[in-house]
Amino acid sequence: MKKEEQEKNDLGKAFFRKFNKEDGDEPKEKKNFWQSISIPALAILTGLLIGAILIVLTSPRVYEAFAQGFLTGIGTAFNEVYVSYKALLTGAFGDIGKIISALQSGTPHQIRVAINPILESLVVSTPYILTGLAVALGFRAGLFNIGVEGQLFIGAACATFVGYSIKGLPGFIHMPLALLAGMAGGAFWGFIPGFLKAKTGGHEVINTIMMNYIAFRLTEWLLTGPMTRQGAGSMPVSPVIEKSAEIPQFFPSPIRFHLGFFMALAAAWLIWWLLFKTTWGLNLRTVGTNPRAAKYAGLSTVKTTIMGMSLSGALAGMAGAVQTLAINRSMAIGLSSGYGFDSIALALIGNNHPLGVVLSSLLFGSLRNGATRMMVVSRIPIDIVSVIQAIILMLVAAPGIIQAIYHLKDLKTGDNKVFLSGWGGKA
Amino acid sequence: MSKSTHAIQHKQITEVSKPRRYGMAAVEIGIALLIFFAFALNISPDNKTNFVMTPGGITQGVMKDLILPSRLTLIVMAALALIIGLVQLFKGFQKRTNLMVGLTGFLLIMSFLVWQGAGQSLNLGGMLTSAVLLAVPITLAAFAGILSERCGIVNIAIEGMMLFAAMTGTVVGSLTDSLILGVLGAIVGALALAAIHAMLSIKYKINQTISGTVINIFSAGITAYVSQKFLQVNETINTPPMFGRAPIPLLSDIPFIGPILFNTNIFVYLLLIILVILQFALFSTRWGLRLRSVGEHPKAADTLGINVNRLRWMGVLLSGAIAGLAGAFFTLGSVGRFEEGMTAGKGFIGIAAMIFGNWNPIGSLGAGLLFGFADAIGSKLSILGSGIPTQFMAMAPYLITMIVLAGFIGKGQAPAAAGTPYDKE
Structure with missing residues (x-):
């Protein structure tokens, strides 16, 4: 009681404690940590459950079984879910039995084949980590970057261009150069809406969506015109990049695990450091959470907005660059499969924290990779992952629903509130 | 009730700020120059554009083809855009600024059609039908x-x-x-x-x-x-x-x-x-x-x-x-x-x-x-066999939107409370 009174007296101190929540190391904060974990965990569980219900509801075999009898129906329903989710798991993390026997046999080749699903999950996660970081960084600055898809396209195009047009450079120069070109392209594509937001108040949500479509048309034109590969047939595709521009893969084909994964982790660490260990990051977060306070403190919203969007774009551009330089090795029109919206979900599920983004990206990268196998085994379309993702995002964004479902007491859910301005540019 | 009415009426824009006015004027004058230099001067003076005014397969409400002298039409259109731009620059259109930008955009599209159709016939009726759809x-x-x-x-x-x-x-x-x-x-x-x-x-x-x-x-x-x-x-x-x-x-x-x-x-x-x-x-x-x-x-x-x-x-x-x-x-x-x-x-x-x-x-x-x-032009353009990549025409709406957004939204035409949940305290 007394302590509380003291805190009330010292409002400034209380404010600062609240403000620097991330660095707090009191036991109370630890409890909050577990409480803030419980919402995402329950959300993921619920999402997977609803996915199972969807599988059962859309399976003709279950209906046939129910026609034979109630118990057969229930049995088939559980069997259907079991088979599908087992395929999902082995697709994502490999078959445990196979991994053990491969480890016992001791031949490197067999071990590599056995653990390939895990490695492939990491490969699939890589672009999600980078695009998720891009969105999270934007949210931290109070900006909603829906333009990740377009920035990724532009980044990929720039990286590809540098990758195939420059010849005769050594790898340790050419590859970073192509990567930087991709980041620069993405940064430029993010800079434009950032600049417009800061200088004219044009809302970034609309502007980034418009920039997406401009990027699609632009790359379409590039790939059918200036950047097209001669004699490639009807599908527009760019020339193949030089060997020296490739991001190396660690193992022989078909294992695609590549250096880009570690680059993504490094980027996550860097963003964490920038956000939470530098003055620049503190300013950015202040502008993001409380623009009015930032203004009184004399921080420049204009600079932060432009920098935030550019850096966010650079991360998205890096995702495009990594994907082309490490995996595709050339650019085709059907490059991206909805990273733009997925990354928003991943950033929010990860509470806009770099570590959270990495974890949620790993989860969904694995789910997506596993779903490919699930599609082969039990003919369940891969898009079920999107449905599950949407449900998890909904539950994470509205913890009230989880509390209602599981009869939880009012939880302190950490600060997963996102502060965004309305169309008019007002807070 | 009178209070809330008051609040709403207050939000009508009475003035467009100077940089925005100049920005819009620059866009409009730029379009005028584009029509004049890129389109009007780029065709031979005696070319004619033949607009077919009725969509194919229609028997009701038939209208005769519209035959326009290409260069003259383009010069008139450029002049119109220029006038809009100049009025915008010196006087401003206040509430009608959006309308005028839209009109200039329309002039740009039409002049593009006149230019593309110079010396050929173009089914404007059909194009407008698909545009409406x-x-x-x-x-x-x-x-x-x-x-x-x-x-x-x-x-x-x-x-x-x-x-x-x-x-x-x-x-x-x-x-x-x-x-x-x-x-x-x-x-x-x-x-x-x-x-x-x-x-x-x-x-x-x-x-x-x-x-x-x-x-x-x-x-x-x-x-x-x-x-x-x-x-x-x-x-x-x-x-x-x-x-x-x-x-x-x-x-x-x-x-x-x-x-x-x-x-x-x-x-x-x-x-x-x-x-x-x-x-x-x-x-x-x-x-x-x-x-x-x-x-x-x-x-x-x-x-x-x-x-x-x-x-x-x-x-x-x-x-x-x-x-x-x-x-x-x-x-x-x-x-x-x-x-x-x-x-x-x-x-x-x-x-x-x-x-x-x-x-x-x-x-x-x-x-x-x-x-x-x-959109309709974008899909028809390839049929016309023009040298202009269709993708650039397809970009136009997005670019126009961004320009309009940059010019207006800052002034708060959007519903003031859009985006904020209502907390009854």
Whole structure:
């Protein structure tokens, strides 16, 4: 009681404690940590459950079984879910039995084949980590970057261009150069809406969506015109990049695990450091959470907005660059499969924290990779992952629903509130 | 009530700030110069452009071909754009600034056609017919946006609602073999998603853009899932009946306008009817005033005894119903089957049209038509065999939107409370 009174007296101190929540190391904060974990965990569980219900509801075999009898129906329903989710798991993390026997046999080749699903999950996660970081960084600055898809396209195009047009450079120069070109392209594509937001108040949500479509048309034109590969047939595709521009893969084909994964982790660490260990990051977060306070403190919203969007774009551009330089090795029109919206979900599920983004990206990268196998085994379309993702995002964004479902007491859910301005540019 | 009316009237723009005025003037004068130097001077003086004014296969409301001297027409158009730009520069158009930018955009498109058609014949009637059809989903999406944003709920889920509605419309239409039930199925599908959006953003007060994102992801996922699992396997549930062309007696005999507006798809008529109703309901009824007051100043509205959240629910659900109609257009009005991702961002472009049209139904229709026109040209351009990449023409609407946005939104034409949940304290 007394302590509380003291805190009330010292409002400034209380404010600062609240403000620097991330660095707090009191036991109370630890409890909050577990409480803030419980919402995402329950959300993921619920999402997977609803996915199972969807599988059962859309399976003709279950209906046939129910026609034979109630118990057969229930049995088939559980069997259907079991088979599908087992395929999902082995697709994502490999078959445990196979991994053990491969480890016992001791031949490197067999071990590599056995653990390939895990490695492939990491490969699939890589672009999600980078695009998720891009969105999270934007949210931290109070900006909603829906333009990740377009920035990724532009980044990929720039990286590809540098990758195939420059010849005769050594790898340790050419590859970073192509990567930087991709980041620069993405940064430029993010800079434009950032600049417009800061200088004219044009809302970034609309502007980034418009920039997406401009990027699609632009790359379409590039790939059918200036950047097209001669004699490639009807599908527009760019020339193949030089060997020296490739991001190396660690193992022989078909294992695609590549250096880009570690680059993504490094980027996550860097963003964490920038956000939470530098003055620049503190300013950015202040502008993001409380623009009015930032203004009184004399921080420049204009600079932060432009920098935030550019850096966010650079991360998205890096995702495009990594994907082309490490995996595709050339650019085709059907490059991206909805990273733009997925990354928003991943950033929010990860509470806009770099570590959270990495974890949620790993989860969904694995789910997506596993779903490919699930599609082969039990003919369940891969898009079920999107449905599950949407449900998890909904539950994470509205913890009230989880509390209602599981009869939880009012939880302190950490600060997963996102502060965004309305169309008019007002807070 | 007088207080909230006051608040709304206060928001009308009376002045456009100087840098914005100059910016718009620069764009308009730039377009004038482009028309003059890139188009007018680029053709031989005695070329003629032959505009065919009646779409192919039409016998009612026929109009004679319009033959224009290409260069002279282009010079006149450039002069018009220049005059608009100069007036903008020295005097400013205040409230009509958006309209004038739109008009200049229209001049740009028309001059482009005159230039491309120099020495050839071009079916303008057919192009406008397809432009109107292409404008239907964009404009309906804009209407959906208006209904929701006017009551203070940002709705970027229109795209997802449309896609989902397109699918439910197909399935219901195919199973019942009924057009009306198909449309109802589409509307119910979109309403379900709208209810989720309303629940998340009104009851749980989560960020409205995030709630919209949830619905967009969900809709893209579930439609692809159902499509792969059922629609592609069993074609009988993906062959709905379709609305054909339905000429309106007398009106369809009007030359030029008749074939384009009154001898076309029923959805075009629906669009015009909704336009009239919406315009009237929003600006001339007590309900409309209340809805807008909830979007502008919910606290004031609440003080005056208006149930803020009820009106917001109503606005979002109506928005969903119109988005459902837009979705039905895709499967029952134009394509005749469901395809994955078939809305192709039209919902987002609709939101852009809404902003372009100042959250006003008539303005949004104008913007929708402009976007539709640019779309129609984009698809016709390859047939014309022009040297200009079609992609650049297709970019024009997005660029125009960004320019308009940069010029106007900062002045706060948007409903003031759009995006903020209402907390009754």
